Amino acid sequence: MSETPLAQSGILEAIPAHGRYLSCQLCLGADPRPVLQLLAEQTDGLTSVVGLGESLVKALDGQVAGLKTFRGIEGALVKLPATPIDLLVWLRGTARGELLARSQHLEALLAPAFEITNITDAFNHAGGRDLTGYEDGTENPKDGEALKTALVPENAGPLAGSSFLALQHWHHQLSRFEAMPRLQQDHTFGRDLDSNEELDDAPESAHVKRTAQESFAPEAFVLRRSMPWVEGNRGGLVFTAFGHSFDAFEALLGRMCGVEDGITDALFSFSEPETGAYFWCPPMHNGQLDLRSLGFSAA
Template identity: 30%
Template sequence: MPNDIPEPQAVCNSLTRSAIFIVATLNPGLENASTVRALCGDIDALVRAVGTRAPTGELSCVCGFGSDSWDTLFGAPRPANLHTFREFGEGKRRAIGTPGDLLLHIRADHMDLCFELAAQLMARLGDAVSVVDEVQGFRYFDLRDVLGFVDGTENPRGREAADFTAIGDQDPAFGGGSYVMVQKYLHDMAGWDSLSVEAQERIIGRKKLSDVELAEGVKPSSSHSSLTTIEKDGQEVKILRHNMAFGRPGAGEFGTYFIGYASSPEPIEQMLENMFVGRPPGNYDRLLDYSRAVTGGLFFVPSASLLEALADRNPQLSSNESAR
């Protein structure tokens, strides 16, 4: 990453064993918007205060904002590619958009750290927001999802991860920021487990045990790995996934929380179109016969320095000054 790009939030931090994902909507009222802005300047301090109790716990928090709340919270300018979640597909096979103005992606190697930080953050937010979704995720064995396959194999690493996730010259006012998309998928485990391992492998496009990609002559064009591989100008465009397993066995709930970071929403949206509509149309991701998206949201993640500066960006005050 070029030296003149601001330091990102903890987007590229290593995968951890635990995570909490909180999506909330902003409640009406100038005071509530002020409360959310004030938190922007304090998140880093709260992470340090909680994380100091377990220095090796890898605690972090990434904060993002949805399109519908940006103008109310921060006014102009706004990130160039921030918009509401684009829906894809139809009927039972549909990527749906759900409400979300604020995303908190909390990670650590121990759930107690995630829990404590989440409690501190929500105490600060109070009645300013309404939580619409909260998921406690966990690492499942050797980075597998509950379907039994390794998740995130093609993640970029090191400098490449920063290159694919950090905004640069394409939107200089928001350099060092990222876009993040989240979806909660629920799995039909009875249907999935009724398939042979070979059938599952053809749907995913990889070997279940070894995680080796199936040969081109064997891997169907409708496989998950085929449809989520995106190329532009002959080069593969990658996203950074921090997916986590979640569930409630007693309630029969088994799921994957998809969270993907990129420097633009475009590659993730192309993946969703390929999955839910098909490439070509009709050649959809057969994993969707066993997995259903029940949430969907797109958020902008400011750089670390911009996040802190947003605490002082009051669009109401700016409007009053402009009127004088």
């Protein structure tokens, strides 16, 4: 098998029918290495995508260039909660029952060193739309551009093929959104709900204008793999953005939060992030998660 590091393929695949996000915290005094070795051996990168927070990397006495802890955006005019997580496992599948069985297996595997502190069930809604009905991720890069956007390049040594993940759990006040006139809803996103076409007359606060990735210098492209979530009568979006660094995400979020010009994204009129965390998603090697850059042995 090739020695070239490969990405966790779930990063590049379209969002699945169902997803489950497991947030895991390292138990006080526990040694994470034996558990992470088992997790690496059972991670295929497609049906499960794994990310390590900076706190966990430090607990392993390791260092990943470019990895840091999310601490919000300086000068933001809205609240941006920072909720560091040691370990994230994004389960991807076709049925909720399947994901339940797999998460129970993982809970038992991780139990000697990690506690699962939060589980978020998510799903593919109406062919890739947000709960508001608007299409999500329209401007995602594709094919070679997706690889260039989401993955650390081949010349990066042992980090090649890895990715940096920004994750936010957004809560939508859907009743507030549904009370808006249709034109205001379209202007919130900057797109027509039915055609998904951008609106030339949308205000500067429209989401598409706040996040026009090609309008930044340098261009701020991320690969979005966000999924809607529902719990009882609450719902929203698990914003999931992959990049070869966090720079593009921070540029986008800064403009959304009014740092550049004092104009905040219209999304904040009905939705807000409840969490915010950064992760490093290791590459794959010989069919399993590649943790050699953290001192683990090769597969």
